[in-house]
Amino acid sequence: MAYWLFKTEPDAFSIDDLKNAQNQTTLWEGVRNYQARNFMRDEVKVGDLVMIYHSSCKLVGVVGIAVVTKAAYQDPTQFDLSSDYYDAKATSDNPRWVVVEVTYQSHLDSLVSLKEIKANPRITDIALKKGGRLSIMPVTKSDWQIITHMAEE
DNA sequence: GCCAACGTTGGC
DNA sequence: GCCAACGTTGGC
Secondary structure (H helix, E strand, O other): OOEEEEEEOOOOOOHHHHHHOHHHEEEOOOOOOHHHHHHHHHOOOOOOEEEEEEOOOOOOEEEEEEEEEEEEEEOHHHHOOOOOOOOOOOOOOOOOOEEEEEEEEEEEEEEEEHHHHHHOOOOOOOHHHHOOOOOEEEEOHHHHHHHHHHOOO
């Protein structure tokens, strides 16, 4: 089982939106970055755990945990003319973008902020620290345990 | 296949 | 809203 971090803008879709969604489940739509897509398509598996991270908002950081309930398949929004995520270069024969399905698991007891993560010298591997803008990133078991533990302090 | 121009992300 | 960092595009 692998660990991941998914970014979302809470004004658009928050951890609470996930908790309140039908079956507490959503398709992780609209990822339009190849590196992030490749992780979803090739490596994200059913049963993997996902940190939900709120970006571009007042309190930036990790807010909760979800679990992957379906592996990658075609992102329907790439074919939807009315969607912001429509991609004219994607065809059903040659789709570009994928979704995975995630299901709400829990809120962290408290938000673990980006500032705290950056300030913790024990957290070594996470791409967040490198100022990357990757929206789907792997998390090592060590970093996962440290971050979830920080939420309990 | 290089690289300049442009667009987007995302913290602050 | 600013702007740095990064990704993508397209001319050559």
